Amino acid sequence: MYAGIYTRINASQVSLNLSEVVGKVTGEMKSNGYLPLFETRQARGLLLFRLYAASIFVDICFICFYRVSYFPSLQGKTERWVWIGMFLAELWFGFYFFVTVVVRWNPVFRYTFKNRLSARYDEEALPGVDIFVCTADPLLEPPTMVINTVLSVMAYDYPPEKLSVYLSDDGGSDLTVYALLEAARFSQVWLPFCRKLKVEPRSPEAYFRNIAEPVDDSVMAKEWLSIKKSYEDMKMRIETITKLGKIPADIRKEHKGFGEWDFVSSRYDHQAILQILIDGRDPNTMDMEGKPLPTLVYLSREKRPKYHHHFKAGALNALIRVSSSITNAPFILNVDCDMYSNNSEAIRDALCFLLDEEKGHEIAFVQYPQSFGNLTKNDIYGSSLRVVMGLELAGFDGNGGPCYIGTGCVNRRETLCGMKYSEEVKVAWRTMKNDRKNKESASVLEENCKVLASCTYEEGTQWGKEIGLRYDCPVEDILTGLSIHTGGWRSVYSNPERKAFLGVVPTTLLQSLIQHKRWSEGDFQIFLSKHCPFVYGRGKMPIKLQLSYCIYLLWAPNCFATLYYVIMPSFCLLKGISLFPKMSSSWGIPFLYAIFVNSSYGLGEFVWFGGTFRGWLNEQRTWMFRRTTSYFFAFIDDILKLCGFSRSAFAITGKVADDHVNQRYEQEIMEFGTTSPMFSILAALALLNLFSFVGGIKNVALDDVHITVFDRFGLQILLCCLLVFLNLPIYQGMFFRKDSGKMPTSVTYQSLTFALLACTIAMY
Numbered sequence: 130m131y132a133g134i135y136t137r138i139n140a141s142q143v144s145l146n147l148s149e150v151v152g153k154v155t156g157e158m159k160s161n162g163y164l165p166l167f168e169t170r171q172a173r174g175l176l177l178f179r180l181y182a183a184s185i186f187v188d189i190c191f192i193c194f195y196r197v198s199y200f201p202s203l204q205g206k207t208e209r210w211v212w213i214g215m216f217l218a219e220l221w222f223g224f225y226f227f228v229t230v231v232v233r234w235n236p237v238f239r240y241t242f243k244n245r246l247s248a249r250y251d252e253e254a255l256p257g258v259d260i261f262v263c264t265a266d267p268l269l270e271p272p273t274m275v276i277n278t279v280l281s282v283m284a285y286d287y288p289p290e291k292l293s294v295y296l297s298d299d300g301g302s303d304l305t306v307y308a309l310l311e312a313a314r315f316s317q318v319w320l321p322f323c324r325k326l327k328v329e330p331r332s333p334e335a336y337f338r339n340i341a342e343p344v345d346d347s348v349m350a351k352e353w354l355s356i357k358k359s360y361e362d363m364k365m366r367i368e369t370i371t372k373l374g375k376i377p378a379d380i381r382k383e384h385k386g387f388g389e390w391d392f393v394s395s396r397y398d399h400q401a402i403l404q405i406l407i408d409g410r411d412p413n414t415m416d417m418e419g420k421p422l423p424t425l426v427y428l429s430r431e432k433r434p435k436y437h438h439h440f441k442a443g444a445l446n447a448l449i450r451v452s453s454s455i456t457n458a459p460f461i462l463n464v465d466c467d468m469y470s471n472n473s474e475a476i477r478d479a480l481c482f483l484l485d486e487e488k489g490h491e492i493a494f495v496q497y498p499q500s501f502g503n504l505t506k507n508d509i510y511g512s513s514l515r516v517v518m519g520l521e522l523a524g525f526d527g528n529g530g531p532c533y534i535g536t537g538c539v540n541r542r543e544t545l546c547g548m549k550y551s552e553e554v555k556v557a558w559r560t561m562k563n564d565r566k567n568k569e570s571a572s573v574l575e576e577n578c579k580v581l582a583s584c585t586y587e588e589g590t591q592w593g594k595e596i597g598l599r600y601d602c603p604v605e606d607i608l609t610g611l612s613i614h615t616g617g618w619r620s621v622y623s624n625p626e627r628k629a630f631l632g633v634v635p636t637t638l639l640q641s642l643i644q645h646k647r648w649s650e651g652d653f654q655i656f657l658s659k660h661c662p663f664v665y666g667r668g669k670m671p672i673k674l675q676l677s678y679c680i681y682l683l684w685a686p687n688c689f690a691t692l693y694y695v696i697m698p699s700f701c702l703l704k705g706i707s708l709f710p711k712m713s714s715s716w717g718i719p720f721l722y723a724i725f726v727n728s729s730y731g732l733g734e735f736v737w738f739g740g741t742f743r744g745w746l747n748e749q750r751t752w753m754f755r756r757t758t759s760y761f762f763a764f765i766d767d768i769l770k771l772c773g774f775s776r777s778a779f780a781i782t783g784k785v786a787d788d789h790v791n792q793r794y795e796q797e798i799m800e801f802g803t804t805s806p807m808f809s810i811l812a813a814l815a816l817l818n819l820f821s822f823v824g825g826i827k828n829v830a831l832d833d834v835h836i837t838v839f840d841r842f843g844l845q846i847l848l849c850c851l852l853v854f855l856n857l858p859i860y861q862g863m864f865f866r867k868d869s870g871k872m873p874t875s876v877t878y879q880s881l882t883f884a885l886l887a888c889t890i891a892m893y
């Protein structure tokens with residue numbers, strides 16, 4: 130039923146099936162003979178979607194009408210207030226539904242013509258691309274993971290002399306430098322190997338884990354095994370030294386750069402460290418086949434306790450400046466260290482948009498989706514963001530451009546540096562100075578550029594405000610993208626069949642909730658600030674894009690309506706207050722329609738984008754958990770911040786866990802294991818729902834004429850039943866598990882006390 134709603138045609142089919150496509154196509158040759166480098170297709174089945182949306186709106190009107198006309202004016206005060214609360218919650222859900230409809234109103238899908246790009250630009254004429262990789266902690270983000278990402282982006286199918294890879298290390302760790310030196314050496318064999326075998330993906334770890342050795346060609350197989358062996362040896366060396374925690378003396382002697390660490394007192398207090406590990410201009414740095422290598426630079430910007438370092442945004446801004454003095458490429462791709470390149474053509478794809486002669490000059494950045502390599506089949510923590518990545522960002526694109534999501538994004542250097550949109554930029558990238566012809570030696574460059582990464586450099590400048598990534602927001606990416614959009618630019622969402630990047634999702638419930646807290650906190654902070662899209666973007670970006678942003682910016686306040694719906698109907702069931710229409714009345718229909726039709730549509734979307742039924746259930750559960758904990762805490766923190774009591778922080782998401790935890794993750798068993806206020810809330814709510822459900826059933830059973838109680842409370846019991854069902858893993862974690870990932874006993878007792886207290890209040 131839903132399968133027809135959105136088209137997803139892979140690029141190779143596109144040229145064959147043009148006549149079949151219903152949506153508007155803009156990829157044909159123009160009358161002036163110009164062949165565009167990309168084409169845009171609208172989603173199919175929009176009419177169906179819009180009919181569905183309209184039916185829900187009518188449904189919402191019915192619900193509102195019911196709430197107003199059945200207001201319990203003759204009953205007690207409590208009844209009336211609770212009723213008003215229900216009405217407000219429903220109004221909120223209705224409004225939020227409206228925003229999700231705006232986002233889905235007109236999704237567009239983009240397809241590129243890479244062959245046209247190659248025909249138009251020979252290797253010489255292609256622009257330079259600087260690639261930024263960020264890492265921040267050698268324990269949470271192991272150096273082997275970091276260098277796999279680095280190697281995967283060094284190996285892009287793109288002229289290596291045009292590529293430069295910059296690693297920003299906020300962990301200020303010599304272990305990372307050591308790993309990077311190893312990677313630099315390994316790249317000499319890895320890059321030719323990738324070219325020869327057309328390796329995909331180009332992260333050695335992912336490649337050797339997933340791809341079997343070639344069997345038909347014995348020479349090839351031998352080479353394959355030898356490269357695999359040298360990768361594994363390298364990995365072993367890096368892991369041994371990482372475990373050791375310091376660089377052994379003999380290795381320190383091999384690279385004079387380690388000497389810098391004599392002056393590092395801690396990762397929060399050290400000078401800027403800049404090392405050009407591969408100088409792409411140097412004719413002596415070649416790979417095994419004598420082809421040039423991409424430039425490779427390590428930067429750990431200066432940190433001093435007195436100066437705020439602004440987390441990832443600060444790191445990226447230092448990279449923007451340093452790279453502008455070394456290679457100054459007109460386009461910048463930035464990726465997180467946990468997101469390796471999974472598609473060696475992604476740069477060419479992105480350039481098809483940015484270099485398109487007709488539309489390219491309007492595009493500030495090309496955003497790829499965040500996809501993940503460590504998801505399990507049913508994605509227990511709902512981390513895949515399937516629908517967000519598959520549909521919502523395409524919807525943003527239709528409304529003016531996807532938001533910037535921090536990784537997997539190719540930006541114009543000028544836009545990142547604060548330039549507003551204008552017609553003149555049309556040719557700007559061609560005229561940018563190509564610093565490959567830079568005369569200074571690497572060591573002179575290193576010395577000269579350090580000042581650009583110093584703590585004081587930004588004092589009294591517009592960096593972090595109007596230039597570069599924006600500061601003081603836990604989601605620097607969204608805020609930066611928003612200011613680019615208000616500058617008159619559009620952006621483009623590119624989601625080719627073969628995922629461009631694969632990242633890592635958190636493997637524990639708590640990590641996942643904390644990550645969502647950071648996101649929703651940052652998003653809502655933007656909404657509350659002068660950067661609220663309705664104010665900041667007024668007259669500067671389309672109203673439908675302003676509204677689209679709200680789908681994420683309003684995550685946090687969603688908590689109240691949800692908390693109300695999770696708590697009040699349960700509580701009132703115990704108290705004997707009926708909040709929904711009688712089962713026998715036809716007013717029940719709008720409520721049932723809202724629940725079932727909405728869920729079926731959501732399920733349809735989810736499955737259409739590759740999910741499973743259980744995966745969808747898991748996602749529903751996770752949305753509920755996030756709304757009652759992450760979003761709630763985020764909201765409170767935002768208010769505290771607004772009152773000046775606290776300041777934004779960036780809690781780095783852990784990318785490694787111990788073996789037991791990993792094992793449970795693979796088996797899709799929910800991980801608790803530690804105490805946390807978030808768990809206390811989840812457990813208390815789950816118990817409240819359970820007690821009410823049991824209480825409700827008991828009342829029905831004890832009722833003389835079973836029918837009357839059931840008639841009055843049927844819908845409320847149904848709601849409780851759904852909540853209990855979603856909470857099953859929590860009861861399991863509290864009462865039926867013995868492993869180390871179960872709910873800690875203290876949390877169980879604490880929440881039991883809470884829930885019993887609430888029930889007692891309800892009953893007396």
Ligand SMILES: O=c1ccn([C@@H]2O[C@H](COP(=O)(O)OP(=O)(O)O[C@H]3O[C@H](CO)[C@@H](O)[C@H](O)[C@H]3O)[C@@H](O)[C@H]2O)c(=O)[nH]1
Pocket residue numbers: 263264265266270297299439440441444464465466467534535536603604605606644647648779780781782783
């Ligand atoms: O002080 C810091 C903190 C983080 N990072 C880097 O930022 C990236 C993202 O951090 P991570 O802990 O993995 O957070 P995620 O929640 O996975 O990040 C998502 O959310 C962030 C905004 O909150 C975006 O910046 C990211 O691109 C997006 O993937 C990583 O490469 C870190 O190394 C730094 O460079 N310096």
Ligand SMILES: [Mn+2]
Pocket residue numbers: 465467632633782
């Ligand atoms: Mn991450």
